[in-house]
Amino acid sequence: MRLFISFHTADQPFAERLQGRLVADRPDLWVFFAPERITAGAYWLPSLEQEIINCDAFVIILGKAVGPWQELEYATALSRWQGRGPPGPGARGKPRIIPVRIVPDAPGLPFLHLLQHLQAEARDVDAVTGSSAAFFFGRENLAADSLLRIADRPPRVLTLIGNSGVGKSSLAHAGVLARLRSQIWPIEAETWPESLGDSRAWLPIVVQPGDTL
Helix, strand or coil: CEEEEECCHHHHHHHHHHHHHHHHHCCCCEEECHHHHCCCCCCCHHHHHHHHHHCCEEEEEECCCCCHHHHHHHHHHHHHHCCCCCCCCCCCCCCEEEEEECCCCCCCCCCHHHCCCEECCCCCCHHHHCCCHHHCCCCHHHHHHHHHHHHHCCCCCCCCCCCCCCCHHHHHHHHHHHHHHHCCCCCCCCCCCHHHCCHHHCCCCCCCCCCCC
């Protein structure tokens, strides 16, 4: 799996910790982290664009400010996510765009509010790589199984049950709801079911229990 990390210069320490933790947890993960991948003195703009085109997941770290390069990188990733623009050699299709907010009032970008976010403090990499690991990799088979159950039994209510912290929310939001919006099947070489053909128009409703009914 190929992952691209987009960050503003002021947030580089968090980006470095995140990159190090992800590589340690998943040795087979290939991460494009600009300070390590860009060669000094080289004309690197085409390589930067190609890395975004080729990535499976695009992580954009949102601190107190969005850098100008982040705007360009996000626009390129969003273009691929929408299926626009030339794919180029080695293109892998639509990337999974993962916004990570490290301050509560992080500025937004166009259409960013439509995506499921991860929230973390600027020092808390564990909040990103722990219970929300399904955002980055894995769970493809579980997501595919859940989608098949929805496709095969549209009139029924499906219930997901598990212990606290095992990743139920990540599976539901990043694994199922995000796929219903993008209509990209979790497993390669599988096509989108006809019975879910209008899933982009579905309106998800998220209800959380409170103290009163």
